[in-house]
Amino acid sequence: MSEKIFFAGTGNMGGAILRGLLKAGTNPSTIFFFDPSDKAAAEVTALGCVRVASFAEGINKAEVTFLCVKPQIFKLVSAEWKAAAAAEKTSKTFVSIMAGVTRKALIEVLGEKNQILRVMPNLPLTVGKGSVGLATDGVTEETLAIAEKIFCNIGVTCRVAESLMDAVTGLSGSAPAYVFEFIEGLTRGGVKAGLTRDVALKLALGTIEGSVELVKQSGKSPSDLCAMVCSPAGTTIAGINALEEGAFRSTLIKAVVAGTDRSKELGK
Template structure:
């Protein structure tokens, strides 16, 4: 496989490094482009990939192209590709552009363009990401398999209808920020009760990591795992009551809802 990357920011780099580390693609078969020569040259030097000045040249060389540009830059990239439609012959485009629907991408490109839309998240930077994807009107089952292989190199991946991609943004796209806030709040609670900040933060971080791993590895519903550590009249049920009294569950649901609606709003612009 020959892989292209348009947009060399943190997410694009994470997706690229995952593919390299897992042997899905070799550095000599990777082409990267960015608005600035300095950015693409630095990435090429560090990872041993090929820096390309033209997006159309990159698409001509690659079998699969990640588009990881900012939403305000993406239309310019699509126009550039559409002006040289031959560069898209046999090329799969995987868009990780936030809020940009498949129809917006497909309408900007030649009618036969094969497009997949995906939503990864920032833990992909350490190979622990969660991503979802949806296929365009011209994409085939082989394109879905390729997408799964690439996204799976940086974490877990699921396929969803495009109508649910905004909800994916609300749950996993923005979700790491909710968890970071929760870890910080847990550590603050520990500090309030006398724990030194470093120890409080370490305990809170490992607790969240361990609890998430329990859900992932046991396959049990979170409520079952919660009940396993909730003794009658004990400390945990007192804490859970405090969470419920202060709107923890409803606030979390509201956060997912707010992120989802904002994603829909961005897609309408």
């Protein structure tokens, strides 16, 4: 990356993106960050990145700014951000990972002269296997390409209209928690059936990893692959029947919709 990048916040998501850039060979001296926590800042400084004293200093030094604070914090810092952005004479690029904070709300604070891109990453970014939704509304192809170049180091990207960002949040933003619950459920099922917890967890993780890779490589739909496992009157169809009795798929659909609705509420 030739651009200088500033991170406003270096928590789980901001830190994952930052570390992904470093793994991809970005010179740490071109990465600036602001974090009020001295302890957290010391960890990032140890990587060679440059700590700045304020948001204003950060956006002044960089071409691309990642807004990585929690959405609930946005209103608390918006006045400071607005003053800092107004003082800048040149156009800047801002990339926001704040769930539910609309591009319109960001423009009101950061100004219309700047490129403002909303993205929704998820927690697996911290291990380089994340999913990121990019809202295409009102941003240039150059800005989208810069974001994709950054995120390709730590996950996959999908371009969507901003109107679908709440759905991205409800699905990929929240779904890692659903997957963790699924893993725990499989593990407990194995324990109930007589396996040790370590063996059950190992089998569950290996099965999930292999199943994901099979979907990617086979070209078949999840439904088709499910049918391949379900032999007539066999063990798998008995298990599938138990899942259907518990409204498994319907519950997952409701979870994604609930997360989407909550994201919309956060944006109001």
